[in-house]
Amino acid sequence: DVKVTQSSRYLVKRTGEKVFLECVQDMDHENMFWYRQDPGLGLRLIYFSYDVKMKEKGDIPEGYSVSREKKERFSLILESASTNQTSMYLCASSPLDPTGDEQYFGPGTRLTVT
Amino acid sequence: GENVEQHPSTLSVQEGDSAVIKCTYSDSASNYFPWYKQELGKGPQLIIDIRSNVGEKKDQRIAVTLNKTAKHFSLHITETQPEDSAVYFCAASSPSTDSWGKLQFGAGTQVVVTP
Numbered sequence: 447d448v449k450v451t452q453s454s455r456y457l458v459k460r461t462g463e464k465v466f467l468e469c470v471q472d473m474d475h476e477n478m479f480w481y482r483q484d485p486g487l488g489l490r491l492i493y494f495s496y497d498v499k500m501k502e503k504g505d506i507p508e509g510y511s512v513s514r515e516k517k518e519r520f521s522l523i524l525e526s527a528s529t530n531q532t533s534m535y536l537c538a539s540s541p542l543d544p545t546g547d548e549q550y551f552g553p554g555t556r557l558t559v560t
Numbered sequence: 561g562e563n564v565e566q567h568p569s570t571l572s573v574q575e576g577d578s579a580v581i582k583c584t585y586s587d588s589a590s591n592y593f594p595w596y597k598q599e600l601g602k603g604p605q606l607i608i609d610i611r612s613n614v615g616e617k618k619d620q621r622i623a624v625t626l627n628k629t630a631k632h633f634s635l636h637i638t639e640t641q642p643e644d645s646a647v648y649f650c651a652a653s654s655p656s657t658d659s660w661g662k663l664q665f666g667a668g669t670q671v672v673v674t675p
Contacts, residue, residue, distance in 0.1 A: 546592025
């Protein structure tokens with residue numbers, strides 16, 4: 447059974463802290479994605495990666511960075527957390543198919559920044 | 561870039577009735593249109609998808625239709641059941657050179673099926 451796991455289901459951090467969200471997939475997928483989910487706004491792409499050490503900005507990259515040192519692992523970093531980064535964060539992976547393919551999602555991390 | 565609009569934002573239906581969710585997209589080059597279902601506390605999961613060379617696709621009680629000319633696609637759920645209650649997202653993918661299979665999602669529809 448395919449699986450995408452995220453390091454935490456719930457996380458509470460203070461303003462200004464550096465926050466790491468980790469995602470691991472076991473499907474040998476080339477593509478990995480980080481989304482942010484907010485009510486009424488759907489899923490917005492923060493960053494994605496199509497290969498190890500490769501990364502591309504999504505629609506809302508400001509305030510975030512990513513790291514992909516191994517194919518199965520994709521980390522989202524909030525360099526200095528702010529209250530407006532309180533949200534649900536979803537990781538996904540997919541095969542490398544420019545014509546589009548199913549993305550497999552993790553269960554999400556609900557981050558609260560106080 | 562691609563822009564996807566989804567309506568309605570909430571949908572209440574009686575058990576056994578049909579539910580329809582509609583999405584429009586802006587990029588005429590988009591050619592892959594998946595639908596995801598997100599249950600409470602879980603990540604979205606693909607329930608059905610359609611490619612631009614097909615006008616309709618069915619899988620048991622769910623179906624998706626695509627109108628390329630009008631640039632809209634719809635999800636149809638027949639004989640709704642309480643377990644269909646969830647948030648549904650439509651998405652579109654454009655094969656532009658820098659897309660790498662990215663999906664642009666709609667805002668989501670909260671479907672509530674009442675017994």
